[in-house]
Amino acid sequence: PGMKPGANDFIAIRDTIRERGPKLGLEIDDELDSMPATPPPVIGAETKAPTIAPDQSESRKEADEERVRLARIIKELRLRVQTLENSHSEEVGKLRYAAQQKEEILNAQLEKVMGQFKTLKSQNVALREQNDSLKAQVISLTQSLEEQSQQSQSQGSELEVLTEQYKLALEQRIEEERAKLSEQIHAKEMDVLTRDDLISQLKQELGELKRNRVKEASTGAQKVLEKLxxxxxxxxxxxxxxxxxxxxxxxxxSYMENPVAFAARKCLVTEDHYRAWLAHYENPVCQVPVGADQQACGKRVIRVEVPNQFKPGVSDCNANRCPNCRNDSAIDNVLRFR
Structure with missing residues (x-):
C-alpha cells in the first residue's frame, strides 16, 4: 500500500468505508479519531506554519505513529516472504537434483535392457533364417529322392525299401530339428516378452518419478501461495x-493445468462450448460452408456476448443469407451500428 502524503491508500480505504459501509452492513465507530485528510507540509518549503489545534496535533501524531508501525510490519512481511521463497527454491533444487540422479540411473538401466533386447531380436532373426534354410534343404532333398526313386524303380523293390527307410529317417531327423528350433524360438520370444514387460515397468517408474517430482515441487509452491x-x-x-x-x-x-476449462466452469458451460464461443467472440463471422470447396461463408454476424447464450451452429451462422449469402439489410444495419 502507498503511504505517500496526499496519496495514502489507508486514508482512501477509510473514506470509502465511511461512504459505502452502511450499504454493506458495516458499522462505523464514530468515537475513533479521524486521520487528517490534508498531507503534512513539505520540509523546506517556504510556507507559513499553520496554527494546529491540540486535538489535530495529537491526531496527526497518532497517524504518523500508525504509518511507521504499518511500514515496519510491511517490511517484516516482505522479509518473511523472501525467506520462504529462498527456502522453497533450495528445497526444490535438492528435489530436482535427486530426481535427476534417479532418472539417469533409470535411463542407464533402460539403455542396457534395450541393448539386450536388440541382441535377442537379432538372434531370433538368425534362428528363423536357419529354420528357413533347413526347410529349403528338406525340400531339395525330397525332390532329389523323388527323382532318384523314379530312376531306380527299375532296379527292384529293395532299392525302393531302402529309399523309403532313408526318407523316413531324414523326415524324423528334420522333425526333431524343427521341434528343437521351435523350442529355442519360443524361449527367445518369452525372453523378448519379459524384456518388453521390464521396459514398460521402467517407463512407468520413470513417468511416476517425473510426476512425483512435479507434485513435490508444486507442494512447496502451494505452501508459499497459501502463505501469500x-x-x-x-x-x-x-x-x-x-x-x-x-x-x-x-x-x-487446477487453473494452471487448464485455464480455459477453469474459465468455462465459471461461465457454467463446458470447455468445448466455451472454446467454440471464444472463437465466435474473437471473430464473429458466418461459418456456413459454401461453394465447391466448402469454405466458411465469412460474412459478419451479430456477436453473442455471453457464453451460455451462444448456440453452436446457430449463433455463428446466418441461415437467411447462406448458402448464397443474400443481402440482408436488417443484419447489415445492426452490424454497421455496432
Missing amino acids: ESLGLSFIAFHPGAGHISISADQIG
Missing part, C-alpha cells in the same frame, strides 16, 4: 465472458 494468501494477497485472472476471476491458493494448480 494469508498475508492478504489475492490472485486475479481475466477471461472473456467470465471477466475478472478471483483464484484462491488451492485453485491455482
Whole structure:
C-alpha cells in the first residue's frame, strides 16, 4: 500500500468505508479519531506554519505513529516472504537434483535392457533364417529322392525299401530339428516378452518419478501461495465472458493445468462450448460452408456476448443469407451500428 502524503491508500480505504459501509452492513465507530485528510507540509518549503489545534496535533501524531508501525510490519512481511521463497527454491533444487540422479540411473538401466533386447531380436532373426534354410534343404532333398526313386524303380523293390527307410529317417531327423528350433524360438520370444514387460515397468517408474517430482515441487509452491494468501494477497485472472476471476491458493494448480476449462466452469458451460464461443467472440463471422470447396461463408454476424447464450451452429451462422449469402439489410444495419 502507498503511504505517500496526499496519496495514502489507508486514508482512501477509510473514506470509502465511511461512504459505502452502511450499504454493506458495516458499522462505523464514530468515537475513533479521524486521520487528517490534508498531507503534512513539505520540509523546506517556504510556507507559513499553520496554527494546529491540540486535538489535530495529537491526531496527526497518532497517524504518523500508525504509518511507521504499518511500514515496519510491511517490511517484516516482505522479509518473511523472501525467506520462504529462498527456502522453497533450495528445497526444490535438492528435489530436482535427486530426481535427476534417479532418472539417469533409470535411463542407464533402460539403455542396457534395450541393448539386450536388440541382441535377442537379432538372434531370433538368425534362428528363423536357419529354420528357413533347413526347410529349403528338406525340400531339395525330397525332390532329389523323388527323382532318384523314379530312376531306380527299375532296379527292384529293395532299392525302393531302402529309399523309403532313408526318407523316413531324414523326415524324423528334420522333425526333431524343427521341434528343437521351435523350442529355442519360443524361449527367445518369452525372453523378448519379459524384456518388453521390464521396459514398460521402467517407463512407468520413470513417468511416476517425473510426476512425483512435479507434485513435490508444486507442494512447496502451494505452501508459499497459501502463505501469500494469508498475508492478504489475492490472485486475479481475466477471461472473456467470465471477466475478472478471483483464484484462491488451492485453485491455482487446477487453473494452471487448464485455464480455459477453469474459465468455462465459471461461465457454467463446458470447455468445448466455451472454446467454440471464444472463437465466435474473437471473430464473429458466418461459418456456413459454401461453394465447391466448402469454405466458411465469412460474412459478419451479430456477436453473442455471453457464453451460455451462444448456440453452436446457430449463433455463428446466418441461415437467411447462406448458402448464397443474400443481402440482408436488417443484419447489415445492426452490424454497421455496432
